[in-house]
Amino acid sequence: MEQYTVPGYTSVDEAKAVAARAYELDRKHVFHSWAAQGSFKPMVVTAAEGSYVWDGNGDKLLDFSSQLVNTNIGHQHPKVVQAIVEQAQRITTIAPHHVNDQRSEAARLISERTPGDLNQVFFTNSGAEAVEHAIRMARVHTGRNKVLSRYRSYHGATALAINVTGDPRRWANDRGTEGAVHFFGPFLYRSAFHSTNEAEEEQRALEHLEQVIELEGPATIAALILETVPGGPGIIPPPPGYLRGVRELCTKHGIVMIADEVMCGFGRTGRWFAIDEFDTVPDLLTFAKGVNSGYVPLGGVAIAPHIAATFNDRPYPGGLTYSGHPLACAAAVATINAMSDDGVVDNARIIGETVIEPALREMAQRHSSVGDLRGRGVFWAVELVENQSTKAPLAPYAGTSQAMVEMMAECKRLGMLPLMVSNRIHIAPPCTITADEAREGLEILDQVLKIADSYAT
Known part of the structure; x- marks a missing residue:
């Protein structure tokens, strides 16, 4: 993945050094929510700006999760x-x-x-x-x-x-x-x-x-x-x-x-x-x-x-x-x-109606793993299934699966940070996201859904 200058640091190497130290201390001293502590491997975030975050490797990721669906106005406004x-x-x-x-x-x-x-x-x-x-x-x-x-x-x-x-x-x-x-x-x-x-x-x-x-x-x-x-x-x-x-x-x-x-x-x-x-x-x-x-x-x-x-x-x-x-x-x-x-609420509605929903509807026609699409504005879920007729989920309720793990890794590799819950990918970027940024994330999602398709029948 292409590396960038990390906001707030003089170099990517400096950001990596800070991230390494932060990760070491985290695993020694921080008790994380909703996680089995021994196997948990959290991602380091060294910087954030607008619709993007930078991880511990200095890689820039489009934040399609708004963290926990809360950075509605983007990072560091x-x-x-x-x-x-x-x-x-x-x-x-x-x-x-x-x-x-x-x-x-x-x-x-x-x-x-x-x-x-x-x-x-x-x-x-x-x-x-x-x-x-x-x-x-x-x-x-x-x-x-x-x-x-x-x-x-x-x-x-x-x-x-x-x-x-x-x-x-x-x-x-x-x-x-x-x-x-x-x-x-x-x-x-x-x-x-x-x-x-x-x-x-x-x-x-x-x-x-x-x-x-x-x-x-x-x-x-x-x-x-x-x-x-x-x-x-x-x-x-x-x-x-x-x-x-x-x-x-x-x-x-x-x-x-x-x-x-x-x-x-x-x-x-x-x-x-x-x-x-x-x-x-x-x-x-x-x-x-x-x-x-x-x-x-x-x-x-x-x-x-x-x-x-x-x-x-x-x-x-x-x-x-x-x-x-x-x-x-x-x-x-x-x-x-x-x-x-800044018309942020209208922007969320317009991006949803003109960019996100049309792209998702088109993807659903081409990807056999897409069972259902639901949402409004910049708040969407793609429900993934093993079979569209039976609606068998691609991951168990309240669990995960190899398919979902692989998709998460591929999203990050391609430069997008998604929110995945059970058998769903949630699309929840900041309400300030631009049309070009939304298309960037949706193009990555389109690529990643090929992995889900490989598990579908």
């Missing part, structure tokens, strides 16, 4: 970096019970973009914490305990958030003690309802959900949480009327509806929030990741007035030392303003 620097020169940290101008401004900017009248914000440090607090608000507001969440979902790794998660990352942590009840959401390609079209899938999924609510007892259910567009479990946009149907069921039974927009919010689907496409307003909305592209950890809950009113005369029973941290909020203010000024 100068306006955001400068905002962090300027805020650090004024106030680096302040307790959450004081007023800070960046926190106030961030809350205003977020409230202007959330759907409906969700105009108050509780800040957290992550998406998982946002989910924890949203559920806590719902439980206090309703006086109920149970929480409904769908299978094929991910809501975080803290104790409650991992229990309401609906994918296998939950299993090792689930003791059945958090009041979580799971249901099937709509997913036509692997329908739990034997549907043959999207309209059937929507209707049957809503009928199933209503039955779960009735059998669990509506008066026992505090909240229903669902990712507007489930991300980690497969990027599965819902049918057009599904979320409105969920909203109606929640309203009917006094259940708080929580929209998890941690991954799909802030431009990822080509809208400020994915739920904007579906003409639905939840009671609570969780966010993180794209709110400031992860430059400084930040998350939060956007709150409807009737939920906020619960705490007008009673204290909210929760808080965080770093809630609304000024460095994180300064990064959020700069990110949101830059996204508005």
Whole structure:
């Protein structure tokens, strides 16, 4: 692979030396998440800029993963970096019970973009914490305990958030003690309802959900949480009327509806929030990741007035030392303003509609391993199968396979960093990606799919 000057280093050799030392110390002292420590061989990242990162060998890789689908504004955006620097020169940290101008401004900017009248914000440090607090608000507001969440979902790794998660990352942590009840959401390609079209899938999924609510007892259910567009479990946009149907069921039974927009919010689907496409307003909305592209950890809950009113005369029973941290909020203010000024949300939509989707549709016609394509904006999944008729996945659910391992290696060799989950390749570049950069990554994907085809029948 061609080598380049690595940003921030005088030479590639210097970058390699720093990377070697970092890797040595990492393997001695760093305990990594979601990994068996003994066999884990993480990639060193020595630099990042725009849509690219540089690995420990000095090789430049197109970041088609946005790391963990969070660098929505790209790496090292100068306006955001400068905002962090300027805020650090004024106030680096302040307790959450004081007023800070960046926190106030961030809350205003977020409230202007959330759907409906969700105009108050509780800040957290992550998406998982946002989910924890949203559920806590719902439980206090309703006086109920149970929480409904769908299978094929991910809501975080803290104790409650991992229990309401609906994918296998939950299993090792689930003791059945958090009041979580799971249901099937709509997913036509692997329908739990034997549907043959999207309209059937929507209707049957809503009928199933209503039955779960009735059998669990509506008066026992505090909240229903669902990712507007489930991300980690497969990027599965819902049918057009599904979320409105969920909203109606929640309203009917006094259940708080929580929209998890941690991954799909802030431009990822080509809208400020994915739920904007579906003409639905939840009671609570969780966010993180794209709110400031992860430059400084930040998350939060956007709150409807009737939920906020619960705490007008009673204290909210929760808080965080770093809630609304000024460095994180300064990064959020700069990110949101830059996204508005530069038309980043529209760019994500246009790139998705004019570059990514057409290219993927064309690839699907030529590659026997492609079973399904799903997505919006710069948020797509290519589901790979051994056989298009049987839909047998190219890797087991919650696992991997030799085919996927080979494809990951080939992507990196050709200069692209993908996000692979089970039998899927997720396409999630920064929302700022250019058409030429998107084509570059898609051309690499086209080459790599030949490996998948060799395993398909």
